[in-house]
Amino acid sequence: MAQATSPPETRPEDEAQAPRYSSDAAGLGKARAGAFAAPALLLIAVFLVFPALWVLYLGLTNYRLTGTAAAEPQFVGLDNLLDAVSNPTFWSSTWLTVQFVLGSAVIGQVGLGFAIAWLLRDRRGPLKRVVEGLVILAWILPSAIVSFLWVALLDRDGGTLNALLGLPGFAWLLDHPMLSIIVFNTWRGTAFSMMLYGAALGNVPPSHLESARLAGASGWQQLRDVVFPHIRGHILTNLLLISLWTFNDFSPFLLTAGGPDGKSEVLAVHVYKVALQSGELGYGAAVSTIILLINLVVAVFYLRLLRSKK
Amino acid sequence: MAAIELRGLTKVYPGGVRALDALDLVIPDGEFFALLGPSGCGKTTLLRTIAGLETATGGAVVIGDRDVTGVQPGARDVAMVFQDYALFPHMDVTDNIAYPLRIKKVSKNDRRDKAAEVGARLGLEHLMDRRPGQLSGGQQQRVALARVMATQAQAFLFDEPLSNLDARLRLEARTFLKKLQRELGVTTVFVTHDQAEALAMADRMAVMESGHIRQIGTPAEVFQRPANTFVAGFIGSTPMNLLDGVVRGDTLEVAGCKVAVPAAAEGRLSDGGKIVYGVRPEYMTYSAEPADGALGGKVSIVENLGASHLVTLDVNDVNVQAVVPEGSEPAVGDDGYALPRRDRALVYLDGELV
Amino acid sequence: MTRFVLGRIGFYTLIAVLLAFFTVPLLWLVTAPFTSDPTYEVRVPDFTWDNFAALLEHPYALPSLWNSVVLSAGTAVLVVIFAALAAYALSRVRLPGRDALLYALLLLSSIITGTAAMVPLFQLAVELNLIDSQFGLILILTGGLLPAAIFMLKDFMDSTPKSYEESARVFGASPLQIVRDVVVPLVRPGLATIAVWAVANVWGNFLMPYLLLSDVEKQPAAVITYTLYTEGGQANLSMLSTFGLLYSIPVVLMYLFVSKKYGFRFHGGIKR
Numbered sequence: 001m002a003q004a005t006s007p008p009e010t011r012p013e014d015e016a017q018a019p020r021y022s023s024d025a026a027g028l029g030k031a032r033a034g035a036f037a038a039p040a041l042l043l044i045a046v047f048l049v050f051p052a053l054w055v056l057y058l059g060l061t062n063y064r065l066t067g068t069a070a071a072e073p074q075f076v077g078l079d080n081l082l083d084a085v086s087n088p089t090f091w092s093s094t095w096l097t098v099q100f101v102l103g104s105a106v107i108g109q110v111g112l113g114f115a116i117a118w119l120l121r122d123r124r125g126p127l128k129r130v131v132e133g134l135v136i137l138a139w140i141l142p143s144a145i146v147s148f149l150w151v152a153l154l155d156r157d158g159g160t161l162n163a164l165l166g167l168p169g170f171a172w173l174l175d176h177p178m179l180s181i182i183v184f185n186t187w188r189g190t191a192f193s194m195m196l197y198g199a200a201l202g203n204v205p206p207s208h209l210e211s212a213r214l215a216g217a218s219g220w221q222q223l224r225d226v227v228f229p230h231i232r233g234h235i236l237t238n239l240l241l242i243s244l245w246t247f248n249d250f251s252p253f254l255l256t257a258g259g260p261d262g263k264s265e266v267l268a269v270h271v272y273k274v275a276l277q278s279g280e281l282g283y284g285a286a287v288s289t290i291i292l293l294i295n296l297v298v299a300v301f302y303l304r305l306l307r308s309k310k
Numbered sequence: 311m312a313a314i315e316l317r318g319l320t321k322v323y324p325g326g327v328r329a330l331d332a333l334d335l336v337i338p339d340g341e342f343f344a345l346l347g348p349s350g351c352g353k354t355t356l357l358r359t360i361a362g363l364e365t366a367t368g369g370a371v372v373i374g375d376r377d378v379t380g381v382q383p384g385a386r387d388v389a390m391v392f393q394d395y396a397l398f399p400h401m402d403v404t405d406n407i408a409y410p411l412r413i414k415k416v417s418k419n420d421r422r423d424k425a426a427e428v429g430a431r432l433g434l435e436h437l438m439d440r441r442p443g444q445l446s447g448g449q450q451q452r453v454a455l456a457r458v459m460a461t462q463a464q465a466f467l468f469d470e471p472l473s474n475l476d477a478r479l480r481l482e483a484r485t486f487l488k489k490l491q492r493e494l495g496v497t498t499v500f501v502t503h504d505q506a507e508a509l510a511m512a513d514r515m516a517v518m519e520s521g522h523i524r525q526i527g528t529p530a531e532v533f534q535r536p537a538n539t540f541v542a543g544f545i546g547s548t549p550m551n552l553l554d555g556v557v558r559g560d561t562l563e564v565a566g567c568k569v570a571v572p573a574a575a576e577g578r579l580s581d582g583g584k585i586v587y588g589v590r591p592e593y594m595t596y597s598a599e600p601a602d603g604a605l606g607g608k609v610s611i612v613e614n615l616g617a618s619h620l621v622t623l624d625v626n627d628v629n630v631q632a633v634v635p636e637g638s639e640p641a642v643g644d645d646g647y648a649l650p651r652r653d654r655a656l657v658y659l660d661g662e663l664v
Numbered sequence: 665m666t667r668f669v670l671g672r673i674g675f676y677t678l679i680a681v682l683l684a685f686f687t688v689p690l691l692w693l694v695t696a697p698f699t700s701d702p703t704y705e706v707r708v709p710d711f712t713w714d715n716f717a718a719l720l721e722h723p724y725a726l727p728s729l730w731n732s733v734v735l736s737a738g739t740a741v742l743v744v745i746f747a748a749l750a751a752y753a754l755s756r757v758r759l760p761g762r763d764a765l766l767y768a769l770l771l772l773s774s775i776i777t778g779t780a781a782m783v784p785l786f787q788l789a790v791e792l793n794l795i796d797s798q799f800g801l802i803l804i805l806t807g808g809l810l811p812a813a814i815f816m817l818k819d820f821m822d823s824t825p826k827s828y829e830e831s832a833r834v835f836g837a838s839p840l841q842i843v844r845d846v847v848v849p850l851v852r853p854g855l856a857t858i859a860v861w862a863v864a865n866v867w868g869n870f871l872m873p874y875l876l877l878s879d880v881e882k883q884p885a886a887v888i889t890y891t892l893y894t895e896g897g898q899a900n901l902s903m904l905s906t907f908g909l910l911y912s913i914p915v916v917l918m919y920l921f922v923s924k925k926y927g928f929r930f931h932g933g934i935k936r
Contacts, residue, residue: 021365021382024757025826026842027833033753040750040810043742044772047785047807052776054784119678131679134686140915142868144889145693145908151704152692152901158704160688187689241774248777250871275783276875288780295775303770363830384836396831400849409845410835461835 052292058285065279073282080286089262090287093270097247099178100185100266105246108186110238113193118223121201132194139191147254150184173256177264181252189246193238200234201227240302244295267291312374312387312464313339314360314497320368321355329355331521332369337499337514342491344512345501348544351518353501357467360499361390373464384413389463393470395454397442403429403453404438410461428456432490448479455487459494466491468500472507484510505545509533517541534654535574539586539661548591548620551630552658555587561603562587562657566626570603572655575664579657586658591620593654594632597647598640604649605630609640623648693912696905703901715906724880725907728888731798732867732911735884738802740862743809744855750810751817752847756826766815773811778871789876796879804876805866813858820854821847860922867915885911 021027028036059080063073084090116135120128138146153160154172162170172180204227212226228235250268252258258265258273265273267287275284314337321330329352337343345353358364360371362383370379378386389410397406405412407429408421416424429438432452442450451471458466471487472480488511491498502508508515509529517525517532517540525537536542542550555564557579562569564587571579579585600606607625619639623630623646632648640646657664696702697716698709719725754762778785785804794800828850832842848855870886877883880891889911892903 025829026756026839028757028839030757030759032839033757033759036749036753040746040814043807044810047804048772048776051781051784051788055781058783131682138686140864140919141912142886144870144886145912148904148908149689149693153689155704160706163705244774281783285783288783291780292775299771299774361834383834390834392827392831394825394827396827398828398846413835413837
């Protein structure tokens, strides 16, 4: 009892070691900071992380949207994955996706985006604003609308393109579905690359370009010796991001619905068709797992690059 | 108003960097005190620890007669001017000045009156409804000062208050700040890396190096009698001559010349000992004629300082500098002799003043 | 001299081709709504308002635009509030495991996409009874946008000097006063950017509402677009074009607002 009433022994050493109050800029402290972060982390955990983990699990079952397998899904191990890799439709979808990414993202958007940024680099005034505005418009309009605009543009009988080219009755979406969605996606997504390269070119010090010009470098030599080394980081960032986005893009579905005959069924559309239209959720999840893995590889590669730059 | 006392104040960052190493310091009530040192010496950490923005890992901060070591910054009754002034860009000048009063729940009218009063005192009357972004650097500084004055805190802390101003404005602000502090009489600690600023403004100053205080004193003391070679090298707009030498009986041998033992060191040196001989270029008498106890050599460089010249002599391959009044500067290549003032020359033994 | 002239000609030819490529697909959207009985062909409009009148009578068209507003605004509000709180905490306080958490967020935001997660999200919505719930969809969309939003905002807050908060703190402001009086006003441009970004994302999102809302009365414009067919099963072009125009205008206005206010440009955020 005596101990309880006597004042606690002061131990200045111990007291001195631990900070007596939080020392961040606003004095928030760890507990309050945790409370600030909690709602966001909770939503992310429930609606992003959990579904991703669930995909991994689903991929190992024979879960179906309807029927007996819907009530009592069975664990089937790697069967779905093996099914996928032995399924020719999966491989043709993968190949179409590669074409889609290379054609519309790497060649189309990067090439066109850089070209526009380069052409307009020294310009001010209405011409630049109009060109940039139109390119950005294509990017920001809702995908449901732009895909329909392209359906109208490419229509066999009354389409504007055929009227312009004098090719009535040419069925672009049926005869060249991949070409159509590649050009469509180039048109739709160029804005991001254009703006990124516009910003990157703005950061190339004018003195470097001027000294190259004083040394007598041609336009191409300036590009190769001054501009590209300077914006290499931006090019990589851009390539990886838009590859990732294009790889996961669902909007080709709005244009061709994967048809005709699966000739434009990229992986995103493939998953939708097998999982939600045919109801094979397990198999669909296995394909989703593959998509996640590919995303992961690209993202980790990208983050590595960023780190090594710092 | 209150004195500030630091007892064994220590700050160790996670990772083991000792930013402050057991500092003891007393700043009496009403003093204008400078913390001076090169970047990374811990002066800003010290100021922030007094404010409470950094928590001390050891020792104590006492303001007035209250130990505030474990007290939140807002409850320490100090006010601080930040290097970038930290004026809230979304508030006009009145609201900025009145913000501390708003925190103290002063009524809106009283806040406005107080802000107007303090603003007028600092010549801000016509700027009261502007945003900080519309003010010049000097005006922003005065708003930051007004905000601090409005708090009526026990002590003011200024972090590099002049470093964001243009060179010319800085001189004006220096005079202004010193006058203002004198009028207010509030204990004020300011941090600077500019020795001229510290000498000009402070009543007393502490010179810091890597977490330690190397000298505390009035500007005159620190300038005339630097306690060690670090302070000697750091203080003064023209660097002090610090020359290696040897004690030879009752004289010193420095750069191959014989010079007299400085008055303060007389009888305290042992024969044959290695010393560092220090004398400021301002405390040299230059002459073209040889003189007893002078350092003689050839003029290698002459730099114009405005009203005087800084002459560099090559004395047996050692550079010795002397300040020469205008009109009597030599030409490069001339023979010259620099005679140290005996009452101002210093001797350092193992880096410390004798 | 001739080289210069050729260069000019080449430049303007290229620009003309580019302008044509980006304009031609859009022409239909601005002509068809004002044309009586539009076809896929772009014709000089006869400036009729009949199509708009017809659209007004469609039972789901205008309500779906309202649904889009509800979904985008709801998501934007939640994203801004939750992302701002989390980004502030992560920017200013050394929470244990912060760096790993940020790295994980960055990874998550780029690898888990609607495409990859549509199956479990669908199931999750079924299990939690969130099918046909706009609020449920808002939560799901918020969860998807949060990692990127937190990351962008944290970047923004990292670049805001701490001295503002420290200054308020020395004057005795409490953490919540500091957040309210100093932090929120300071990062308002960042919050606005995130809000616009979230609205734009949700406004155009087709896949998630398509999967999770089967009740026509709750579906947003993106989904309703695909139901505008005539009784014969043909696309109802007068409806579609008119509806498309109305559906697009808010995005265009938002773009004009943003580009005027902030300049539609990239800053630090995107380069991370």
